[in-house]
Amino acid sequence: MTLKALAQSLGITLKYLFSKPVTVPYPDAPVALMPRFHGRHVLTRHPNGLEKCIGCSLCAAACPAYAIYVEPAENDPEHPVSAGERYAKVYEINMLRCIFCGLCEEACPTGAIVLGYDFEMADYQYSDLIYGKEDMLVDVVGTKPQRREAKMTGKAVKPGYVVPYVRPELEGFKAPTEGGKR
Amino acid sequence: MNYPLDPYWMAALKALLVVVGLLTAFAFMTLIERRLLARFQIRMGPNRVGPLGLFQPIADAIKSIFKEDLVVERADKVIFVLAPLIGVVFALLAFGAIPFGPPGSFFGFQPWVLNLDLGLLYLFAVSEMAIYGIFLAGWASGSKYSLLGSLRSSASLISYELGLGIALLSPVLLVGSLNLNDIVNWQQEHGWLALYAFPAFLVYMIAALAEAARTPFDLPEAEQELVGGYHTEYSSIKWALFQMTEYIHFITASALIPTLFLGGWTMPFWNVPYLWMFLKIAFFLFFFIWIRATWFRLRYDQLLRFGWGFLFPVALVWFLVTALVVALDLPRSYLLYLSLATLLVLLGAVMYSPKPVRKGGGA
Numbered sequence: 245m246t247l248k249a250l251a252q253s254l255g256i257t258l259k260y261l262f263s264k265p266v267t268v269p270y271p272d273a274p275v276a277l278m279p280r281f282h283g284r285h286v287l288t289r290h291p292n293g294l295e296k297c298i299g300c301s302l303c304a305a306a307c308p309a310y311a312i313y314v315e316p317a318e319n320d321p322e323h324p325v326s327a328g329e330r331y332a333k334v335y336e337i338n339m340l341r342c343i344f345c346g347l348c349e350e351a352c353p354t355g356a357i358v359l360g361y362d363f364e365m366a367d368y369q370y371s372d373l374i375y376g377k378e379d380m381l382v383d384v385v386g387t388k389p390q391r392r393e394a395k396m397t398g399k400a401v402k403p404g405y406v407v408p409y410v411r412p413e414l415e416g417f418k419a420p421t422e423g424g425k426r
Numbered sequence: 427m428n429y430p431l432d433p434y435w436m437a438a439l440k441a442l443l444v445v446v447g448l449l450t451a452f453a454f455m456t457l458i459e460r461r462l463l464a465r466f467q468i469r470m471g472p473n474r475v476g477p478l479g480l481f482q483p484i485a486d487a488i489k490s491i492f493k494e495d496l497v498v499e500r501a502d503k504v505i506f507v508l509a510p511l512i513g514v515v516f517a518l519l520a521f522g523a524i525p526f527g528p529p530g531s532f533f534g535f536q537p538w539v540l541n542l543d544l545g546l547l548y549l550f551a552v553s554e555m556a557i558y559g560i561f562l563a564g565w566a567s568g569s570k571y572s573l574l575g576s577l578r579s580s581a582s583l584i585s586y587e588l589g590l591g592i593a594l595l596s597p598v599l600l601v602g603s604l605n606l607n608d609i610v611n612w613q614q615e616h617g618w619l620a621l622y623a624f625p626a627f628l629v630y631m632i633a634a635l636a637e638a639a640r641t642p643f644d645l646p647e648a649e650q651e652l653v654g655g656y657h658t659e660y661s662s663i664k665w666a667l668f669q670m671t672e673y674i675h676f677i678t679a680s681a682l683i684p685t686l687f688l689g690g691w692t693m694p695f696w697n698v699p700y701l702w703m704f705l706k707i708a709f710f711l712f713f714f715i716w717i718r719a720t721w722f723r724l725r726y727d728q729l730l731r732f733g734w735g736f737l738f739p740v741a742l743v744w745f746l747v748t749a750l751v752v753a754l755d756l757p758r759s760y761l762l763y764l765s766l767a768t769l770l771v772l773l774g775a776v777m778y779s780p781k782p783v784r785k786g787g788g789a
Contacts, residue, residue, distance in 0.1 A: 247776045250721065257466050257720040267470040 274406045274420065277361055281407070282344040284362035284387055285337055286417050287380045288355065290327055295381075296356035297335060298328035306351035311341035328354070332377065339365050339373045349413075358413045362387045364404050382416045429529045429607070432536055440532070440539045444521050452673040453483035459715050466719035486666075493662040500568030501659065509566055510660065510667035513559020517674040519552045524681050525607050527691050527699030537691075537699070538607070545606040546594060546686075553637065553678065556671060557583050563668070564656035575655025578645045578726055582636060585730045586643070589737025590633035596626040596741075596748040597686055600758070610690035617694075620687040622758065624765035625744040627687040628772070629737050634679040636729070639672060641718035645726055680710035 268275055277283075288296050299316025315334035325331040348357050365387045367373050372388055379388055386394065386401035394401045406420045432440070457472065457479065464471025473479040497506060522539030531537050542548050557579060564576020597619045598604055601612040613619055620627040636643035645655075657668045684690060684706035691699040724732065751760055 246778070247772075248778065251776050253720050254716065257716065260468050261462070261466050261716075261719075263468060265465065265470045266468050269470065269473075 270404065274404055276422065277405045277407050279407050279409055279411045281361050281363075281405075282346050282359045284339070284360050284365060284375070285342075285348070285380050286358050286360040286382055286414055287335065287377060288358055288382050288413075288415060288417070291415075294324060295326040295331060296354045297332045297352075298326050298354055298356070299330045299332040299335075300353065302351045302353060303348035303357055306347045307342075308345060308347060309341045309343050311338045311343075312336070312348060313338075335377045335380070337375050337380070339375055340370065355413060358417075360414060360417055361405050361407055361419050362390075362403065364390060382414075385418065429536055429541055431541075436535050437539060440535070441522060444539055445518055448518060448521055448674050448677065449670070451677055452670050453487065455673050455677065455711065456486065456669070457482045458711075459718075462712070462715045463719050466716070490666040491663055495662040495664065496659075498568055498659045502566040502568070505562050505566035506659075507664070509559050509563035510664045510671070511559075512562065513556050513671035514667045514674070516552050516556040516559065517671045517678070520549050520678045521674070521681065523549055523606055524678075524685050525610055525690060526703050529607075531699055541605070541607060543603070543605050546598060546604040546609075549606075549678075549682065550591065550594070553675065554583070554587065556675065559668075559671060560656045563660065567656070567659040569659050571658045572656050575645075575658070579639070579656065581726075582643065582645055582729050582733065585733030586633045586636040586737060589629050589733060589741045590637065592738070592741035592745050593623075593626040593629040593633065594686070595745045596623040599745070599748050599752050600761075606685055606690075609686060610692060613689045614692040616758070618687065618689045621765055622761045623687070623744060623748065625740050625768050626748075627683075629741045629744075630687065631683055633733075633737060634683060635714065635717070636733070638675040638679045638714070640676065640714050642721050642724055643729055644723055645729060676714065677707070677711065680707045680714065683710055 290296055299314055301314045301316070304310075304312040304314050313334065313336045314332050316330045317333035319325055319329060319331050344359065346359050349355075349359055365373065367389050375388065378384070385391070386403060390401045390403075403420055406422045408422050410417055410419045410421065431437075460482075461471040461473075461479065471479070472482045475481040475485045497503060523542055523545045525538040525541075526532075527537040529536055540548070560579045561576045564572040564574075564579075567573070597609060600619065600622055601609050603609065603612075609619070616622075635641075639645075657665055660668060681703070684703065688706055689702075691703040693702045747764060748761065750756075751758065
């Protein structure tokens with residue numbers, strides 16, 4: 245340890261004093277997430293508006309945490325819900341069990357279920373943590389508690405993240421991108 | 427030098443002002459230090475209470491008053507309660523002697539509380555008495571860690587205090603007075619004492635760090651080894667009193683260094699008394715926080731060796747040189763040249779970096 249080293253160390257800390265803190269003041273400022281972050285699932289649609297999910301239950305079979313429940317039903321040929329023969333009448337994911345591993349996404353033959361970005365899912369009741377189709381289809385913004393709060397306050401859902409870009413698998417999903425409009 | 431005395435009510439008012447000012451400064455220094463340390467570590471620091479976290483001290487005060495006040499079963503009850511009070515009282519006493527401006531500049535009154543001919547001696551005595559607070563706290567706690575912390579503080583006191591005391595003798599010899607006003611006036615006339623007694627200035631600055639138990643020498647607390655040292659067993663407001671003591675020492679040291687060595691409230695150019703004093707205090711407060719953010723804590727024996735083996739001899743040699751110049755009535759400018767020479771030696775030591783010696787085997 246020399247005097248020179250001591251003097252240099254003072255210089256280093258002084259440099260840090262004038263640099264921007266690395267802290268993300270999270271609830272006030274959004275967290276920067278990676279484009280392939282594993283968050284709340286999104287059930288995507290084809291460009292013509294039909295659901296991609298065909299109710300095959302492969303996701304449920306692949307799920308290591310047994311978090312997914314799918315109940316299929318036949319499509320009405322006049323007014324189809326999905327692009328296949330059948331569609332998911334009930335599609336539920338238990339967010340308390342889910343480990344966000346993404347195996348459901350890998351197992352899905354139609355790319356219907358994709359892991360999105362929402363992560364603020366903390367809630368008070370078990371029943372509120374079971375997400376159905378109405379909570380996961382692409383047009384849904386935010387998680388259940390976020391949407392509940394938005395409904396109570398009358399303000400728009402404020403997501404706690406930004407991503408550099410939305411990955412193509414999540415087509416149609418609207419997420420705040422960096423530099424873009426939040 | 428004799429200045430007209432203030433009426434008693436004014437002296438009392440100023441004493442109250444000093445106490446209230448110091449306590450407010452303490453409260454906000456905790457915030458400033460935390461914010462600055464955080465920025466040194468590229469964090470943000472406390473910013474949640476009020477705008478910019480400015481109400482944090484108030485929240486802290488409320489918290490420490492309403493926390494449970496424990497008195498340990500094995501403690502010596504009376505001394506346990508008395509120790510923080512001793513510490514804080516003696517810490518508060520020291521500040522009054524420091525002049526903040528020319529005589530009569532405080533609304534027609536004197537800008538100091540005490541104008542003692544023994545000023546320096548008084549300061550020295552009172553600020554060392556505060557060690558009793560620390561020592562008695564450790565002793566009365568009935569805990570090993572506290573005792574170790576207080577032992578450390580008394581042992582380090584002996585080792586740095588020699589250097590500190592003797593470093594103070596050089597300016598006293600040059601000025602020929604212990605009165606802080608005389609010291610400041612002398613500096614206004616002849617130039618800053620740091621120029622005449624650079625080694626003494628350096629030694630005093632280092633020893634002041636040790637006296638305030640600031641980071642390179644914060645052994646009595648040593649969070650990692652002693653769980654807080656002497657205040658391990660203290661909680662609630664008593665603990666806050668120890669923090670208060672520490673910070674008031676810190677502020678007093680930052681005010682004393684400029685008063686003794688850097689011209690006090692005077693400045694060779696654009697002389698605005700109060701402003702320069704506050705700026706100089708602020709600079710030293712910042713400097714000490716900067717050091718805390720950068721350097722490591724010395725080991726116990728390293729501090730003792732440093733105190734006895736470096737601070738003491740350097741201060742002693744410089745004291746003898748000053749005494750020689752004063753006794754033979756040589757021109758005081760000799761001291762200026764010698765100070766400059768030691769500054770150059772110091773700069774050389776900073777520039778010089780020997781190749782690291784690799785210990786053990788290897789080619």
